[in-house]
Amino acid sequence: MLKGKTAVVTGAAKGIGKGIALAFAEQGCNIVLNYRSSVAEETIQEIEAKGVKCLPVQGDVSDFAFAGDLMKQVKKELGSIDILVNNAGITRDMLLMRMKEEEFDSVIDTNLKGTFNMIRHASSIMLKQRSGVIINMASVVGVMGNAGQANYAASKAGIIGLTKSVAKELAQRGITCNAIAPGFVETDMTAVLTDEQKEKMMEVIPLRRYGQVEDIARAAVFFAENTYITGQVLNVDGGMVM
Numbered sequence: 001m002l003k004g005k006t007a008v009v010t011g012a013a014k015g016i017g018k019g020i021a022l023a024f025a026e027q028g029c030n031i032v033l034n035y036r037s038s039v040a041e042e043t044i045q046e047i048e049a050k051g052v053k054c055l056p057v058q059g060d061v062s063d064f065a066f067a068g069d070l071m072k073q074v075k076k077e078l079g080s081i082d083i084l085v086n087n088a089g090i091t092r093d094m095l096l097m098r099m100k101e102e103e104f105d106s107v108i109d110t111n112l113k114g115t116f117n118m119i120r121h122a123s124s125i126m127l128k129q130r131s132g133v134i135i136n137m138a139s140v141v142g143v144m145g146n147a148g149q150a151n152y153a154a155s156k157a158g159i160i161g162l163t164k165s166v167a168k169e170l171a172q173r174g175i176t177c178n179a180i181a182p183g184f185v186e187t188d189m190t191a192v193l194t195d196e197q198k199e200k201m202m203e204v205i206p207l208r209r210y211g212q213v214e215d216i217a218r219a220a221v222f223f224a225e226n227t228y229i230t231g232q233v234l235n236v237d238g239g240m241v242m
Helices: 015-026 041-048 064-078 101-129 140-144 150-173 195-203 213-225
Strands: 006-009 030-035 054-058 083-086 132-137 175-182 233-236
Touching: 006 015, 006 064, 015 030, 015 041, 015 083, 015 213, 030 041, 030 064, 041 054, 054 064, 064 101, 083 101, 101 132, 101 150, 101 175, 132 150, 132 213, 140 150, 140 175, 140 233, 150 175, 175 213, 213 233
Parallel strands: 006 030, 006 083, 030 054, 083 132, 132 175, 175 233
Antiparallel strands: none
């Protein structure tokens, strides 16, 4: 069903983004691998080993012009943009009373504005195609809030609102837009947490285990394959929000 389609995945050098890119490659999609700082050559090789094309593109999604140039490059080299996964994101955790303006702005710029930038430029291509799938990476923190993450929670809550608005605007042209809200997933980003923090997190997960990158990747493929679903937020969280 997805074979031969083009999937653009932002923040795909490692972690959830890499897992999603590999999952779509497994389905036969050509992959546009966006990253900001560096990407391992072995990641590109892993994708190409699945018999698909891999176009690595370095750049910062918070840059509006870069997002536009990226979409033009993808259209020129691969012919279409069928799936867009907005995964790029950062954290700058700090208690609100100590949070610096830059720490708030940088998270909003990458997580929320970056998602807008990519959708804004991809949508013009998808509208002409009269088809497309947009998948945004939210978070259970955007649903629940979390002390010490006012910036991150605001960015992810914003993504949820953005997702629903985009879904309503683009539905008539056959374009879907959904969000995935991961809970605690074992990645490099969560590896820096202390044992005490991890134990506290486990206490609020009914399934009593942490999520894996593959859990999120399967959810992304699910949204790409089910084109009668739009405007939804899927919590992949072991029951945390429940």
